[in-house]
Amino acid sequence: MKVVILGGGESGVGAAFLAKKKGFDVFLSDMGEIRDNYKNELKDLGVDFEEGQHTEERILSADWVIKSPGIPKKADIVFKIKNQGIRLSSEIEFASEFTDAKIVAITGSNGKTTTTSLIYHILKEDGFNVGLGGNIGKSFAKQVAEESFDYYVLEVSSFQLDDIQTFRPYISLLLNLSKDHLDQYNYDYEEYALAKFRITENQDQQNFFIYNKDDEMSQKILEKLDLKVNKVPFSMSEKLDYGAYATDSNIFVNVEEQHFEMKIEELSLMGKHNVANSLAASIAGKLLNISNESIRNSLMTFQAVEHRLENVAEVHGVRYINDSKATNVNATYFALESMKQPTIWIVGGKDKGNDYTEIEELVKKKVKAIVCLGVDNQKIIDFFKNDKEQIYDTSSMEDAVKICSQLAEEGDTVLLSPCCASFDLFNGYEDRGNKFKAEVLKLIK
Structure with a gap:
């Protein structure tokens, strides 16, 4: 062949x-x-x-x-x-045809990397023979060639799902949907959402699909599709008899006659969006018959993912936070929502058809100055110019961090949460985040 x-x-x-x-x-x-x-x-x-x-x-x-x-x-x-x-496949489709391992596959507009890493941590801590791959870590195909894992936890993008034919995870998760990558989907939100839902199209009654009951577009698509899979919802706003939900103080999981609960204050991950991620990960753990004690311990010990609300340093009483992985507006919404101090916000990059209306009220409320970082920042400047007097236009990380350090006062936070892809000035969100951290650390010297 x-x-x-x-x-x-x-x-x-x-x-x-x-x-x-x-x-x-x-x-x-x-x-x-x-x-x-x-x-x-x-x-x-x-x-x-x-x-x-x-x-x-x-x-x-x-x-x-x-x-x-x-x-x-x-x-x-x-x-x-x-x-x-000619048959056209993604790497995850190709590799899945050559392994009998059970696959847990995670997609969504935001939280994929964190939730994938968290589920991998839960399985690893419980002694599972498990690999981590997809959009994260080492190539899935290479692991199938070299290793003999019984389980794989895979972060999966809509671009990978566009090119599947038979890919069938044992457990699939769709965390949430927001308007991302619309330039690749004819600027049609529903077309993008349907691409995400392909994660479950080959699943049957032996498999599980974990989804967000609070997500409007997910609910809309679910009503249209005739899925054969066992559907397991989670919610941040509604008490569920089957699935998982959160109150102000606790998370609860009830699936397949198994129960789990835990205090939110015990979770290692901070922020409302990470409570939702922890709900989804806990469901996966219980579906794989992991003990409550083991899940609780894993949720307490998990370390946050690099470039996702990552604390870099405190310099002269100012906190610097690296959220370079926030490449869409919805991801930045969660970042801004979790800010407790006056925030100087670094935003910009390669626009993917962004609509900043979703975060406009949060920006008015939380942000004291905007520092744009990109080749062309005019769209961002035009959108926010009536909301904020202090908007700065930069085209290098060095200049952006320097301006932030001059604007920031003790008790402020400088947040890199760009809303945009990184490929105008950087080699990826990791490169962007690493350059931010390097410039911040120079301030200490």
């Missing part, structure tokens, strides 16, 4: 590793530049590859094309592959 892999990053190289192990004829093509470490891996594997171009003749002769999630679904080469009737 001829397998062609599009994209030479972690996902693509992992897929090449698995394809080679299965004895397929493998070719990898990347329109950009492949990093040296990945090139060396491909050479060691004996995989033929190209960079800086897509040779259509070779790609369109494939029996199976594996597409990395970073390649837009509207790319010309993707259209031609589909037009030829």
